[in-house]
Amino acid sequence: MRVFVAGGTGVLGRRLVPRLVARGHQVTATTTSVAKLDLLRRLGADGIVMDGLDAMSVGEAVAKARPDVIVHQMTAISVAHAGKPDMKHMDRWFAGTNRLRTAGTDHLLAAAEATGVTNFIAQGYAAWNGLREGGWVKTEQDGLDPMTGTPAEPGMAALGHVEDAVGKAGGTVLRYGWFYGPGATEDLVEPVRKRQFPVVGSGAGHCSWVHLDDAASATVLAVEQQAHGVFNIVDDEPAPAAEWLPYLAASAGAKRPMRVPAWVARPLAGDVAVTMMIEGRGFSNAKAKRELGWQPSYPSWRRGFAKELA
Template identity: 35%
Template sequence: MRVFVAGATGVLGTAAVRRLVAGGHEVTGIARSPEKRRVLRSLGADAADAGIFDTAAVRKAVEGHDVVCNLATRIPIGTAMMRGSSWRENDHVRADGSAILAKVAAECGVLRLVQEAVAFVYADAGEDWITEQSPLALVQATRSSVTATENAMSFADQYRFAVVLRFGAFYGDDANTRWQLDRVRKGKPVLLGDPDGFVSAITVEDAAGAVVAALAAPTGIYNVAGEPVRRAEWARALATAAGTDGSARYVSGLACKFLGAGAEVAARSLRVSSDAFHAATGWRARTDLAEGFAPAVKVMR
């Protein structure tokens, strides 16, 4: 298939492009600079110089493709994630960019749209499993993910497929993972929430595999994450990856009160089930915690 990827030079996008090309697909990705265009071409993909908000340029780039994968985001790094103002650019990309891509894809005769989304939209569920029918609890940083979901689902009809992937927290060779490991090495607090609560994370490589699997999924919204672990286990894995003893430190309850809505989201217990996506495609996360942190550890040496 001919696959167009928005966000092709991001962390997830690069991994997904590599997987798509390896799977025999003809891939075109958005790349706005000569350096990024070289990266895409080195992966075996074509590059399109089209800003995601430039409808005419996007239409020209998408024409002739069978699938559009929208993986474009602008995720804040580190403590900036706690500030609502830090999410404005990401909100613009997710909400407005997804609307343009869904509209253009329909006009260009694209048959399938794959949209990135996040599992952080779900309410704290404690010990309970979270499915696609579980209640949502939205804050500013997550509302645009729901908007992008709605835009993608509006693309679907009896001839066209829309697949939304609600990913767990990414980890691997990405900026936020490296930021966390650096703080753990310095003995600074990095975790929020109850140690008995659940974390549902996913490596970048496993997420890229899910993007490829989505090319054969029925229309729908799907949770996509690795096996949930207790936050205490996650804390120990962070410490091990950082090369320190014990566990990563937690932000105090008093400090959390000053961090805003972002802290409440990060502290939620999210025991996310990916069973629906597995049933639809056969996909499962394959990476354990030690393997998942290894790429970031290698870069930081």
């Protein structure tokens, strides 16, 4: 198929594009930088510069590529675009990504409609942001936490927009877990090594992880099967922070994370980080396994962390 990957030079795009090419697909991938066109060529794609927030730029790029499927992987959370990760001010950290998940999604859907593309896949998120009621592990039928009144609220609203708009268009949303792997692990590990990432309170809040290569393999399956609906793309082991964080530190050769009470952490780290640590909900991958036939090569973050940080 002719596959249009919007956001081909992101951490997932760089793992996804070569897999699609290896499967025999003709890939057109976008970047916002002329300097990254060579990278896309090396990955096997036809590169094109596109501004995901400009409807005309998006429309022209899609029309030129004439794709059979559009894959929306546009974000702006790299250090180059958004600075260092900052959960305390998540509204500022995710401002660019939120625009790409609202206006950018709308522009891509409009371009898909204009060119007759019915196979549309978009990036969602399912790590710790399940609805904070009931059990610790959520399915696709469970809603995402709106995080009302916190700096994460705009981001959760943007994710809701993706699921609503893409769902109405008959497309697919892949709710990826917390990424780790090449290009994603170091930003996570740096604060752990500096002992700036403590276990807060009980550490009972759950999180779901996914290795970038597993996220890419699931995306290829969704492309080839022309899947529809919402899928949680996470590993087999949603786990509480009190388990995964010390294991991550040990894998990285760092000292054991400190444990601090919520009242100490809140003014320093913010409401979102405290909520994630204490009340976060993880996700089940049963639907993706059942309907896509997906099997993660890293079924547990334990194996993945140990390999990536060896």
